[in-house]
Amino acid sequence: MKKIYITFLSLIVLMQAHAQYDPAALAVLDAMSSKYKKVEAFKASFSQKLTNESAGLDETISGDIAVKGDMYVLDVAGQKIFNDGTDIYTFNAEANEVTISSYDPEESEITLSNVYDLYKDGFKYALAEKTSNGDRIIELDPESREKTYFKIRMNINAKDELKSFTVFERTGNKYVYSINSFTPTSLSDSYFKFDTSKYPNVEVIDFR
16 A cells, blocks of 8 residues: 555656646747747737735736847836846936936846746746637746746747736736737837937936
């Protein structure tokens, strides 16, 4: 009986290990990543919903983003953020001021510019569900327990497009990012640079 029990436990462990690096999930993720890698630049509109039942949080904001490689321009919540790959300029139109800080890729763990490749480093993954309309639900589990979040759930449609992703934080916060539109485009590097000449009398606060 003891031998049967130990064998059963071993089987469960092997099944769990296999699910954590699920080849079916990897195939879906690779197809999605490959699709977006072919896009030089894109513009997208999105919404972000934050909920936390215990804290009574239920907030939604919408925004627009343009992305090219590591560079992006993010327009959300009354701010326009320019990242030219070296520095980040955060412009507040109401205050007519811009703050400048150095760009550190390590500080931006999950963004619309890197979410398509996120699974490739430091994550376990599993295909959790396949819906009737062909959407695939993929769950990513960070290998590091020091992350502020413990799971990311991706909704990838039958065309290998990322429609939404949800970040589950250890604090109980849940962020749902829905991609409402996605348009491949061509953008020059200068598009991502903050041009002070376009913002007369702007106050510059430089933290670099």
